[in-house]
Amino acid sequence: MGTNRKEEIILTTLELAAEKGLAGVSMSMIADKIGIKKPSLYKHFSSKDEIVEAMYQFLRDKSKENANIKPVDYSILFSEKTAYEVLKGVMQGYINMNHQEQMLTFYKVIYSERSIQPMAARIVAEETERMIIATKQLFYAMEVHKLLHFENADMSAVSFAMTVHGLMDYELDQKYGYDEAPKNLLDEYLKWFCEQNYVEAGD
Template identity: 70%
Template sequence: MRNRREEILMAALELAAEKGLGNVSLHMIANKVGIKKPSLYNHFASKEELVEAMYEFLREQAKANANIPAVDYSALFAGKTALEILQQVVGGYIRMTSQKNILTFYKVIYSERTIQPVAAKILAEETERMILATMQLFYAMEVHKLLHFRNPDMSAVSFAMTVHGLMDYDMDRSEAAEKAAHELLMNEYLAWFCEENAVK
């Protein structure tokens, strides 16, 4: 059973998906939950705080639903090639961000990032998380001699942004017949990346 905070977050998500983030007021959220607007302030000081809490909650929920464990490089690397590792990591991220609630949330904030500062802030934060996680992965792969990078930090930025762009492209052209082609494109990119950064 949902607690009150979760009810508020999910009500806000439903309203934002229906009306757009900028058109949703705290009063509307309170009405949907069946509480008075002042009661919302027991949970969130502002609409911006509510949206940021929604992002964290939905991200953690999606991560759990996609069965993404805490990073253990020894387990992740055991008996795998560099390509298999990247396929597993990228596949996990795609599974996580494809969960219904987080995908709805991303669609809302993507559409409003140019007019809602909180939406732009969240998208920038997600990109920064992706880049940092990729940097950590690449340093570990370098140490384990799975890949070699002349500049691991910039390689991580380039990789994360390319994967992100390919995922966006896949979402934009998500017809079933084309989906397989886009998955193939992602796999081709990962294979190329491993060849380009192979340990000599």
């Protein structure tokens, strides 16, 4: 019951935040919408910020599960694939995870409020840091398996992660801002990146 109630609180808060923005949602409002008294809400979460933190983790875990994202075995991931195919597959997995309906709603709320809500800014920064760390690990492995070569794998990972992050945001902005199909700059960037960092014979 405790876990189900926590999930109900998280999803109700997400629904309210999508309508009113995070600043427009109070603990009383959440309790009213669920149909419980405010003290009962505080048994599960001590503050709205705590609910939002839990929401991020809950939705991320659920999205990873739905997108079938498991711990990476690089020898399987790299098997009989080009560097481009590896990067394309990894990016597709990340996109599948982050573009699920509830996760997308969450990001819309967080992105729109990051300039005024420290909690929202912290979550956006945390997600970017996760992406950079995962990219560094991927690039170290690609270097070892001679799929790509980097003069500086750490800075290449930062540059790649930030560019991909920006291009994904750009494609979403196009999708919601125009009727036309978004330009597939992400794919063009992946091809260019692989060309720039290809492994020369004898490396």
